[in-house]
Every structure is written in structure tokens, then in C-alpha cells.
Amino acid sequence: MIRLNLLPKKLRKRVEPGWWRLTAIIFPLVVFTIVAVMYLNVTTQIAQLEQQREQLAAEVQTLQPYIRKQRELNRRKAELEQIITVDQQIKARFIPWSDNLARFINRIPRKNGRFEVFLRSINTRLVPENNRANMAEQGLYDRKPVAVEFSLRGEARDDQALARFIQAFENSPNFGINFQQGTLNENGGYDFVATVGITASGAEMQGGGQDAR
Secondary structure, three states: OOOOOOOOOOOOOOOOOHHHHHHHHHHHHHHHHHHHHHHHHHHHHHHHHHHHHHHHHHHHHHHHHHHHHHHHHHHHHHHHHHHHHHHHHHHHHOOOHHHHHHHHHHHOOEEOOEEOEEEEEEEEEEOOHHHHHHHHHOOHHHHOOEEEEEEEEEEEOOHHHHHHHHHHHHOOOOEEEEEEEEEEOOOOOEEEEEEEEEEOOOOOOOOOOOOOO
């Protein structure tokens, strides 16, 4: 039986090709497959990351005693560094007066092994660094920048002994003397007042091994 469609072309029913239907079915399946694969990949990555996090958490838990020990060591280190800093500051400010006094006494001239000068009083003083150059410019201590001062009151046997005492400190590069007063006493000796200074290069400032001559 032959069927003829006598309707105009505009009114005729169109028959779609079969591949459009196939595409309409396959496309959603492809999209679903891609989404499913991506979801599985993300899920797998999340599972791996969670597993790594659990492993790291377990490692941290295992290392907690060592971490606490390290923190304790760091705390003790900080405390020791503070103690060392304080100790260094104290040493920087410490002046071994006994050593400097010994240097001063050894500089006093002797005759036949005996001192010709008797000291009644000695006062010591550290000269601030910013004053040393000014004192030298003013002509004190034979223009030597002294770092340590000894204020003296004493008695010399005679004028020659007093002169030798003064010259002993004038002739030394590490000492200087500021003679202030000398008076003849009733015993025939000389009472005197003076200040002896030791330069920084000759003085013992922090327990070194310098030798003032």
C-alpha cells in the first residue's frame, strides 16, 4: 500500500534522524560519568588527606614528651642567657681595686728596701670615661688620661724622699700625679696631700694581666 502525503511541505510532519535521539540519551550519561569520576577522585583525595591528618596527629601525640622537653630546655636556656648577661654586666663594671692598689704601692720608691713615704689615708675613685680626656686637656696628671684615682694623705721622711715619690709617678707612662700640698711638720718630715692616677692602659679594669710600670 502506497501512502502519499499531499499536504504542503510546511504542514508536513518532520521525521527527526535517529542519531539525535542517541545523542540525547548518551550526553546525560557522559555528564553523569564525568561527575561521578570527579566525585570519586575528590572523595579519594579527602580520604587520603584525612588519613594523613590522623597519622600526623598520632605522630604529634607520640612526640609530645619530646616537645615538652624541648620547651623546657628552651626555657632553661633563656634563663641561663639572662644569668650570663647579668654576669657579664657585673664583670664589666667590676674594678679589682686590690690589684690597682698593689700596682700603686709597688710604684712607691724604697730606700734600702724600706718605704720613705708613709700613707695615712687612701681613697679610690673610678674616673668616668667622658671626663678622662677633659682632665688631660686641663693639664692634670701630666696630661695623661687616667682611669683610676688614689687620693692620698701621707708623710715623707724629708724633702728628697718626697721628691722621689713625686718623680716615681711623673716618670711612668701609666701613672700621673697631681701634687696638691706639702707642709714641713714638727718631726722634720713633710705632710703632703696628692692624687695619683693610673691610666686605662696601666690599670686593672676587668681582671686582665696588665702590668703598670
